[in-house]
Amino acid sequence: MKPNVLFVVIDAARYDHLSVNGYDRRTTPNVDALASDGIVFDDAFAAAPWTPPSHASMFTGTYPSTHGYFDTGSGVDGAATLAETLSAHGYRTFGSSLNPKIGYDTDVARGFDDYVSTYRVPFVPRSLDEAREYVFDLLPGYARLARDYRGMDRKAGEYLTMAAVKKRLRADDERPFFGFININSPHNQYHAPRRxxxxxxxxDPDEVRMDVVWDxxxxxxxxxxxGDLDPTEAEWRALGDWYDGEIAFADSLFSELVRILKRKGVYDETLIVVTADHGEHFGEHGRAxxxxxxxxxxxHVPLVIKLPGGERAGTRTDDLVSHVDLAPTIYEALGIDVPEGVEGRSVFSGETRDAVFAEYGDPVTGIAALESNVEGEVPAEAYDELDYALQCVRTRRRKLIRRIGGEPILTRIDDEGTERVVDEAWDDEWAALDGRIDETLSEHPAETEGPEIAAGTEEQLERLGYL
Structure with a gap:
């Protein structure tokens, strides 16, 4: 029997806020438990800083400038996706997400036999069978929503996403499965269930401006x-408190998936990947x-991999790992040949990295959100600081961030892993790093227009901060 695969992405969960990575708050007891059965990667890095290109890199094993999926206005090029490849090898493939940026009608969902996009609720069914299927998928989610929120709909999509995946995990099907879920918490707006x-x-609510925290x-x-808000340290901490609650909520949802695998008796033979597509800024480097x-x-993202049969259980590694390595790692673990075009390497190949790379496309979506969510004109200084496509190379101690059309940003990483921008002369070492970007990454595409927004998705995109 071929091993099953469960691929879990906890959206926007930054590495240093998970207790599995040494955070002093117990935010992820269930991921911690998985770590005792698997491998923790302490130096794993996303290939992109936000959802669409990051998922495409995880699913194809290629960098954003190769697959081209910087936003939903384009397709995913290059290598076949995990779902396409595993489906061709006899796997039952299913996935679910409430984020329209990785919805059923995007190339991220390419190759899945069954992909449920819960932002499409309410929706217009294409057939009676589809209507019946959605009703049975989503009723359990609405029941939980009523229990936990007493009429509030902020987390409706989260419960519906879980209900869809849990139903498919329970399915009586002899084929091995590849299941994917994007658990949207802790994506903003940071409104976890009260507990x-x-x-x-x-x-102390009397010591912070709650309108600032909410903004x-x-x-x-x-x-x-x-520059319209100047949050205090206490207000950033308050925001972090809410964020930690979201991570704990996501961790509890993850535990429900593990519970199903154990009840079915397939936990031991299932390869489980838990990671995040990206992290989150809370004022560092002038960003949020x-x-x-x-x-x-x-x-810098969390990564835990549990191999079938308990292989390498309870281990940690500080090897540099990229998200483009996940697809070839899964292929190797399953005994499947790596498709042509994959740029990553299996983390079990015996080869180690001395650098990782990441990319951020022309910030059409980010700038649009900036312009629509602030009062008055966006100051020229903000455009001068933010309006760049980016490429970077990061070693253990240095990072060079290339700003397309601007001056590079140079940073150093200290013994504690803290990154600091430095004002240093351009020397041979920095020049060598700059050259490695050219060797590894393709040229960024020319500036493009933002994607067209399908009917029914605009409200969800606004809630997620994209508009």
């Missing part, structure tokens, strides 16, 4: 990045949310 939200609240949460920090940046707060 999680209050678990980490450490601030940061609701509007993706855009007012801060244009997850646009306009390739700093570590966005691209």
């Amino acid at each position: 999680f939200r209050e678990r980490f609240e450490s601030f 940061l949460a609701r509007y993706a920090g855009n007012s801060y990045m244009v 949310y997850h646009q306009f940046s390739l700093f570590d707060e966005l691209i």
Whole structure:
């Protein structure tokens, strides 16, 4: 029997806010438990700082400038996706997400036999069978929503996404499965169910401006990045408290998937990947949310892999790993030949990296959100600081961020992993790193227009901070 694969992406979960990675708050007890059965990668990095290109890189094993999926206005080029390849090898493939940027009608969903996009609720069914299927998928999610939120719909899509995947995990089917889920928490607006939200609240409401904290949460920090907000340290901490509650909520949802695998008796034979597509900024380097940046707060991500049969259980490694390595790692673990065009390498290949790379396309979506979520004109200084496509190379101690059309940003990483921008002369070492970007990454595409927004998705994109 071929091993099953469960691929879990906890959206916007930055590395240093998970207890599995040493965070002093117990935000992820269930991922911690998985780590005892698997391998923790302490130096894993996303190939992009936000959802669409990051998922495309994970699914194809290629960099954004190769697959071209910087936003939903284009297709995913290059290598075959995980779903396409595994489907061709006899796997039952299914996935679910509430984020329209990786919805059923995007190339990220290419190759899945069954892909449920829960932002399409309510929706117009294409057939009676589809209507019946959605009703049975989504009823359990609505029941949980009523219990946890008493009429609030902020997390409706999250529960519906879980209900869809859980149903497919329980299916009586002898074929091995490849299941994918994007757990949207802890993506902003940071509104977890009360029992999680209050678990980490450490601030005094009388000592923070709650309207400022809410503005940061609701509007993706855009007012801060244009200089209209000046949050105090206490207000950033309050936002972090809410964020930690979201991570704990996501962790609890993940535990429900593991519970199903164990009840079915297939946990041991299932390869499980848990990671994040990117992290989140909370004022570092003058940034908030997850646009306009390739700093570590966005691209340093958690990664735990549990192999079938308990192989390498309970181990940790500080090897540099890229998200483009995930697809070839899964192929090797399953005994499947790596498709042509894959740029990553299996983490079990015996080859180690001395650098990782990441890219951020022309910030059409980020700038559009900035312009729509602030009052008045966006100052020229904000455009001068933020309006760049980016490429970077990161070693253990240095990072060079190339700003297309601007001056590069140079950073150093200290023993504790803290990244600091440095003002240093351009020398042979920096020049060598710059050359490695050219050797590894393709040229960025020319500036493009933003994607057309399909009917019914605009409200969800606004909630996620993209508009």
